[in-house]
Amino acid sequence: MHLITASVDTRIRIFDLSSASARSGASAKPQAVLEGHVSVPRGLDVTRDGKWLVSGGRDSVVLVWDMSPKEETAAKKSGKAKGKERDATPVLVQTIPILERVEAVGILRADDDGVAGAPSGARKFQVYTAGEKGVVKVWDVKTAKILFTLGQEQEDIDEEQEELRQITHAIYVPTTSTIVSIHGDQNILFHSLSTRSLTRQLIGYNDEIVDSTYLSPYQSTSLSSPKRSDTHVALATNSSLIRVYSTSSLDARLLSGHSEIVLCLDRSANGGILVSGSKDRSARIWSPLQPKDENAASSIPEWRCVAICEGHAESIGAIAMSRKADSDTNADQDGLRFMFTGSQDRTIKMWDLSSVSLTIPSDTDKTPVIKCKSLATHIAHDKDINSLDVAPNDKLLVSGSQDRTAKVWEIDYVYSGSKTVRGEIRLVGTCKGHKRGVWSARFGRTERVLATGSADKTVKLWNLDDFTCVKTFEGHTNSVLRVDFLNAGLQVVSSGSDGLVKLWNVREEVCVATMDNHEDKVWALAVSSDERSIVSGAADSVVTFWEDCTEEQEVEKENKRTEMVLKEQDFLNYISLNDYRNAILLALAMEQPGRLLNLFRNLSSLSTPSVLHAPSITGNASVDEVLRTLAGSDLTRLLRYVRVWNANAKTSSVAQKVLHAIVKLRAAEDVMKAFTDDTLVTGPRDQDQGGSTALRELIESLIPYTERHLVRMEKLVQESYVVDHLLGEMDDGMFGLNEDDEMEVEDGDLIPLSVDVMVEA
Template identity: 35%
Template sequence: MKQLKLSLKVDKIKQTQYTGGNICVTSCGKYIFCIYGTNVNLIDIETGCTKHSLESEEEEITCICLSPDDKHLITAHKNLLLKQWDNWNQFETNDNSSIKTTTKCTRTWKAIHTAPIHYMAFDSTSTLLATGSSDYTTKVWDIQAQYCTHNLKGSTGIIRSIVFHPDIQAKQQIITGSEDGKIRVYDLNTSKIDACLEGHFSVVTSLHYVKTSDLYDKLLSSSRDKVLIMWDLINFTKLRTVPVYESIESVLIDSSIIPNQENRFVITMGNEGLLKIWDLKTSKNIYTQNNSDSLKINKKKSNELDQVINQGLYNSKTNTLFLVTSDQMIVFVRISPQLIEKILENNLGEMKGLFDIYKQYIGDHGEILDMQYCDLEEKYLAVATNSEFIKIYDLNTWDCKLLKGHTDLVICLACYMDKKESYLASSSKDNTIRIWKFNCELNTFECILVSQGHSQDVGALAFSRLGLEFLVSGSIDTTIKFWRIKKNENFKMDAEVTLKAHEKDINSVHVSPNDKLVASGSSDKTVKIWDSATGATLGVLRGHKRGVWCVQFSPVDQLLASSSADSTIKLWSLGDFSCVKTFEGHNTSVLKVYFLNHGTQLISSATDGLIKLWNIKSNECVGTFDEHEDKVWALNVSKDENRFVSGGADGKLIVWKDVTGELYEEELEKREEILLKEQELENYLKEKKWKKALGLAILLNKPFRCYEIIKEILQSDPTEDMSNKNTKGRQDLENTLLKLRDDQIKSLLKYANDWNTNTKFCLIAQIVFELILRNYPPEFLVDNTNSEFAPKLIEQFLPYTERHNARLSKLAQQIMFIDFAWQNMKLEDKNINK
């Protein structure tokens, strides 16, 4: 029998890291700054963990900006304050876990704007900062001198894009784009508008200086009016208009990717979720990313906005393009300059590897509804959230792949794995069930089947256990369907049996280990047992006072576990369908329950965010773990039962590790260490090495052992009286105490203070205090680390000392009275004899 699991430890946490807005990438390409409410998180790209958190008590952040030299990070807040963080990189990490520290900002100042700031930009020297606001003005700040240098007016729309001249020392120029579709060129020497470029009819989303023959004499602008425009900055005229047929949010110019390119091509990013390459000379689209890589969602409701790319940032050191989408996803794309040159030369069409999406991070995955391990190595985790996508997480790097297909929220997942293949089933509010096949070599999923049959949301799924023979589904329409799986040339799945199973929503279904039974739990407070072959009802389990959320068969016994909204877990006998045990401990609805440890334990999760471990034999809770802040909808267990994953409404995805064995080993090591030290202590006593013996007893925190050692020192000569101040034992004790460290002496004083409360031990306590106070000055009692040490010690020691003194004085009087009476008795005897 395995050891009972008693303790779980958080191994990894994936939680909300990004809540929207722009991001910044460090020049080394290793870290990303992203907005999280009122804070800014620094994310390590390699591990996906939050390495640092810049915490602010101000209102929410509207935008952030990082200087080119990575020294200054500026945050703009809704309350019109600007904060400067210069020491954001002062943090230390020991491992790849999530480590958050707090760094105070170096400067806070009012932005002078009368409305929130929506865009900020630094110049190439990291000296000047421009802030564009919805009050239609742009202000320029000298970061080093700490004052506002320019107040640029003239715009009639919210400022949405700003760019400084690349060589700001040679030419004092700044260009802004606004929602009125106009581009304004300002001379920083005069703070006046040199030109107003009119050509766009919607928001100007990006501006880029273009270099020609060592001069930045051209400007490329993009807009949501679906065109790119090349401008001549000498004559301030329009040179070329390129229709791109989609709203553009970001543009990547050719010279950023391939040096010494002159206006040959640009890469656009917009509302279609695809990267496109355009030839600026011919105004033609020469390459479009494969539709399978599109970040666009096919929504069920056509009136909803499509997912778009909100921002694109390119890092030349890592050759990575960072794409930010409207649903808080950050996509990492590696670009191949060699393939781009081939396309420019040969005008090729589709080409693999040009845009390689090698990593995706989900900034905010929302409420987690269900999760399943989806490979034999348990490296990948399929997660259903309040999204149309199924998210496949790499648990080592938190890289996320999206499975697209459903047109409404995915509710439930089920997985079947054997040595050869792995299949994932998903159900959604679109009333469909999809089967996905996992390619172990390529780590990819392919949708091989879409089944329809239920009239409402499908909320429960379960595969057969012994082989890929059938799938059971339960729905809000109160029916259960048994789908027979046929693995021929074409994967097929037919609904052989449809049952009107319950009176209300079906929340959970589960298949027995031998595939003969199927259990279903419903909001009608009942659990039903079905014959998987015929669909016949074998038993109805009644006893819960509220709806049943989860049902699970025991892996070894004829038992079934059910968890309910009545905050209880019940064990049912499959022999007579009676309730054999009830587990009470949760105070809210129990959402998930699983058997552990060969059916000897249970693990459960509830709506209050608690996860509990139960011992079935003793019917008691052996562990409670509180890391979630809201309902824990999803809970799963690895095959070896050493790892657990949980997810809930708080957006946290937590990987737990069973540390029962580790704690047991640590306890054994501590016991062994204590035994060795106790043996060492005995050796010191035999050798009469009093100083070492006393020091070791203090280290082991054994006050009574210290008392015995001191008593033994004082009684080294049995003929001597301990109360005598001139004995050899006292001298030995005094010499021993003088050799101890200050911290050991203070520990001994605390022990003596406790001994003094007992008449039996007070003599030695008084001797210890006397010897210490005789050899140490009063200042020694003043502990700088604990100012209450001396007052408390003396306050507790004096009353007992006075009580002992009074007792001894009274005893001395009684002895004198007895002696007086005895002497009188002797005198009377002499007189009688005479």
């Protein structure tokens, strides 16, 4: 058994792990030291039979070593043979120039059916290399030639981007015939050797997310729902690469083409085309490759740039496509019409997309990129343009800017063939009212309204007939960065710098839901075509998918309401049957102290005469028995209700009656145990009351009010004697009793027969 290591001194050392020094734990000396690299070796691999060793390093070469020569050959030459035959120093047999820094190297199995190279019948000896250029190359060792390349080499990129895209490590998985490459930008790519394509990609770090949009690259095969479904989501991050995720498997693809950070994204009317704007002052149109078969539609497609728009003098920060697909524009039913871009140069450009081809065969290696023609250019605002949106009927355009205004433009687009295309925009209104810059503007899908979000922490709704503000939504604690409509315009969703996503009811002007899953500015917000889900992305690199659960909540509320109605009916039935045990237990289970209060208050009227004459504390012997046998959890809940009742003078009599019954009927140990079952006497959690309660706290809250009620009752008793005294004085003095009005009784008592009161008119 041997151990092979590579060191920063450019040497490769071979250790014999079966030697006596290695087994004893002492410092072992290498059996052989290989010198051949002039830079750090980064990869080592040995064939399964142990005869060949390959090494690759940052000196841009791969060295092939023969591990099979015997020491006797070297001994014969030196004349020092001693009859022992041991492994000698491996011999360098071949040097393969790679022309890039090598970070990983490995040997492919000769029986791997996915590896193509040597002619049929010849022995395969192939290695793979990965490194500086961000691609995996498969080499034929015998001819020192590249057989094929996995991945695409990027041209015209700066040193920083090259460092991020380089491969830092690569792993060969023979069981699946796959090579897994780990890149400097924390992405993991799975390359299939059989199909020579990218099968899966995992993105380890998204960086700051600045925009997002849903995509529908494939036509639905369902007869019940022939429309496209949103199966992917595109993200623009603090990078020149666009990330496209599958919403089901979270598999991802990176779209390269921009040379600077991508700032904005949008999609076509059917969601099948993606457009992007970047700091490199250009906009690009992306189209998916058509799958070869129907099964390919279930995987993530490969996207190609089909057109580019250049002409702005500054970064493009806003982009919007036409919302209608024109069948006359292109041979494809989903032909493109036009697109708008807004830039930091304060201009809006209108682009003709009628000549863009949307059908890309899957066997096309390179897609021709056309340059779109600008139809119109307007200086629209006094400051940077942050947002653009096109109305659903393609008649209006809105632009939001840092100059605190949102402007509405009328779109004039005429298509009369590929050679006759005319487009123009005309200002029709300005929405003024925000105190700070407008970050987002969106048209309503069903009503003639416009929603804007601003740095003044508000969302405003505007009437497109007279461009006046009709509603203002306040609730964010920082700038509102994105807004959009939901549920046919009945709701508005917004995201802000406070890391919150809020859902607003348009009619009532109230926030109905606040969704919190971000720790930084929520720059990206997109709504799916069916308005059933929302995706939000923030500066904290987190992407959150929100699903509309309104229907489920309504069903749950209806079920709870139905259950409550049934329980209330059961409660009334128990009362009518004088089944106080089940009535009290049900009221405690429903958490309805009001029903319990009425039950205890009306015991005298509900009870039968025989029950009333029975000795009891509460006025009903069966109720006394219920209080004596209550379970611990029910007892603690009832005592908390008593505490609330005792704090009110109107209900204090009922509270004192129930409390007196509990004290008389239950031992102190039972009450303490009821609280101890949850937690110790210092505090079980009482979520119903919204805080921590304990037996000690309960008693401390009962004593002051009880003492106050006692003082009040004593005062009432004293005042009752004053009334008796006044009545006695009135009988003896004011009216006077005549002898004729008295009659003698056997025991000598005098009973007044009548009292005549003279009232003068």
